[in-house]
Amino acid sequence: QKQQKRLNTFYEFS
Amino acid sequence: MFEAKLQQGVIFKKIVDAIKDLVKSVNIDASTSGLSMQAMDSAHVALVSLKLNENGFKDYRCDRPITLGLSIENLSKILKCAGNDDTITLQTDEEEPSSLKFFFENQQASKISEFSLNLMSLDSESLGIPDTDYSSVIQMSSAEFSRICKELSSISETVEIETSKESVKFSVQGDIGAGSITVKNNQSDKDVDRVDLQIDQPVKLTFALRYLNMFNKAVSLSSTVSLNMSEENPLMVEYKIDDLGSLRFYLAPKISD
Numbered sequence A: 001q002k003q004q005k006r007l008n009t010f011y012e013f014s
Numbered sequence B: 001m002f003e004a005k006l007q008q009g010v011i012f013k014k015i016v017d018a019i020k021d022l023v024k025s026v027n028i029d030a031s032t033s034g035l036s037m038q039a040m041d042s043a044h045v046a047l048v049s050l051k052l053n054e055n056g057f058k059d060y061r062c063d064r065p066i067t068l069g070l071s072i073e074n075l076s077k078i079l080k081c082a083g084n085d086d087t088i089t090l091q092t093d094e095e096e097p098s099s100l101k102f103f104f105e106n107q108q109a110s111k112i113s114e115f116s117l118n119l120m121s122l123d124s125e126s127l128g129i130p131d132t133d134y135s136s137v138i139q140m141s142s143a144e145f146s147r148i149c150k151e152l153s154s155i156s157e158t159v160e161i162e163t164s165k166e167s168v169k170f171s172v173q174g175d176i177g178a179g180s181i182t183v184k185n186n187q188s189d190k191d192v193d194r195v196d197l198q199i200d201q202p203v204k205l206t207f208a209l210r211y212l213n214m215f216n217k218a219v220s221l222s223s224t225v226s227l228n229m230s231e232e233n234p235l236m237v238e239y240k241i242d243d244l245g246s247l248r249f250y251l252a253p254k255i256s257d
Helices: B009-019 B072-079 B142-152 B207-221
Strands: A002-004 B002-006 B027-031 B034-040 B046-053 B058-064 B066-070 B086-094 B100-107 B112-118 B136-141 B158-164 B167-174 B177-184 B195-199 B204-208 B224-229 B237-239 B245-251 B254-256
Touching: B002 B009, B009 B046, B009 B058, B009 B072, B009 B086, B009 B207, B009 B237, B027 B254, B046 B112, B046 B207, B066 B086, B136 B142, B142 B167, B142 B177, B142 B207, B142 B224, B158 B195, B158 B207, B158 B224, B167 B195, B195 B237, B204 B207, B207 B224, B207 B237, B207 B245
Parallel strands: none
Antiparallel strands: A002 B254, B002 B058, B002 B086, B027 B034, B027 B066, B034 B046, B046 B245, B086 B100, B100 B112, B136 B195, B136 B224, B158 B167, B158 B204, B167 B177, B224 B237, B237 B245
16 A cells, blocks of 8 residues: 655755 | 736636645745745645746836735635736735735726735745756646546546656556556647657656646646656646746655555
8 A cells, every 4th residue: 555655755844 | 016917817817726726825925036936735745836937927026025925715716806818917015015916907908906915924834846857757738638637536546657768657546447548659740649758767656646636727827738757756747837937736656665
């Protein structure tokens, strides 16, 4: 089962 | 003093219509180079990024950078009062504006509407998105991509997108069964058929279709859409807006832990 990732897994808050 | 006059006001209406199901409130940053906006959905799974260049406006003036916090719902209500052929002007004289003026003028300048929208102060939580060299880029008809997403979402909530040198395959698997749509490179001179694949590295990524269907509300902004992917990276969907800028959507993938 694939889990929906969130964008802050990939991008840093600036 | 900030003033931005868009000759084709309908573009602004289309942009707001394209994002209103995804984000509730946004900060529009106005600077000398133009307008930019970045906002995420409440789950932080998808992000919209808008850039409108100052030279795409009929008139544009921004003496110093300002941030305009807008409720998309309220902005929609105001824009409903603009005709599709109207010019739209945004304007404020204050440095820390508490409201933003809108002027809608018809072609004959015989009907002029003026509205003032109260602004919100929103915390500007923005993500740093690096300029990415995507290993798989697909340019295709936005209507065609929208149709593929709609059709496949009746079979599954999730689509797997797999690229290879000569084709891109959209696959779904659901309770009722499974299916796939394979689209090949096609240098057709007909826009709706043309598919341009630039595959440096093939990718296989999985996404939630409901977000893609929300992004596709932007089809009225551009007849072509580009899908930009790299392994283990969010998908970037870009709608270029002629002579003005671009509307980009980012979507985090689904990954098996």
